Amino acid sequence: MDKILLGFCLVIFSAANTFAQEAGDAAGSSPIYQYEETQALASLVKAAANLIETKGEAVFPGFKEEGSRWRHGDIYIFILDTKGNMILHPDPVLEGANQIGLKDVNNRPIIKGLIDAATGAKKEGWFHYQWPEPGSFFPLWKSSFVKQAVSPSGKKYVVGSGVYNMKMEKQFIVEVVDSAAALIEKEGKQAFPKIRDKAGAFMFLDTYVFVDSPDGVELVNGAFPNIEGRNLIGYKDSTEKYLVRDYINTALNNGAGWVDYLWPKPGQTEPSKKHTYVRKAKYGEETFIVGSGAYLD
DSSP: OOHHHHHHHHHHHHTHHHHHHHHTOOTTTSOSOSSHHHHHHHHHHHHHHHHHHHHGGGGGGGGGOTTBTTEETTEEOEEEETTSBEEEOSOTTTTTSBOTTOBOTTOOBHHHHHHHHHHSTTSEEEEEEEEEOTTOSSEEEEEEEEEEEEOTTSOEEEEEEEEETOOOOHHHHHHHHHHHHHHHHHHGGGGHHHHHOTTSTTOBTTBOOEEEOTTSBEEEESSOGGGTTOBOTTOOOTTOOOHHHHHHHHHHHHSEEEEEEEEEOTTOOSEEEEEEEEEEEEETTEEEEEEEEEEOO
16 A cells, blocks of 8 residues: 555544544444554545435535545545446546446456445445556455445435455454355355355455365365365364364354464465354254455465
């Protein structure tokens, strides 16, 4: 991240308590995110959404002012309607047209993902995709926080902003595992292709979801498909830790929890420190262990 963007994020974070009052954000006293950058972005979007809900569409031009808290460096506010029309965006090619079919280099549906995150049960959330930085042709991972806003006119909008190559938050891991577990509890093994899908929501940055049986068989692993079908219950990492046995016992005994072990990053063979969240999922009489983790180095 460049120094200008980092400085801007720190300024925004210093105003987090003000944003919290404006947007009903609880980040000031007990944030659910580990990093200031994440808290700052979520607070910024919530403040923008709150402004739309209180003052309506008249505030839109202010979001485009260069050098304002809404637009500075790589940070900017974008606004969609729930049909995929881009109401506000710094790229004139995108603004003013329906972008519902827009996809990233992995065929991930960007606009649909953003809308789904903002119109779900929580009316806010994160979506991760690959997108070029302004002035560049080469896509980087971008994490965008979006929130639904209903203006006094009654119109619904998706308000968002994003950061490139954001640090992995524990909350992101919890959310992706909870989402995968919920899908399995609804669809059973029919959910497995969706969890493997590189264009889906279960694989981003170096994060992916895995699914095991209680006896240690790896049923799903989008990053290491070669180990699917193998029983790993006796596998030990380089510290002699029975990692699969450990996380299965954690899920079965506690319902959910965190475990640490060594495991290679996708595309690598050397092990790295990994902090993994697992939870138990039930479909009929079947039990599954669902997990995902963040690499610590």
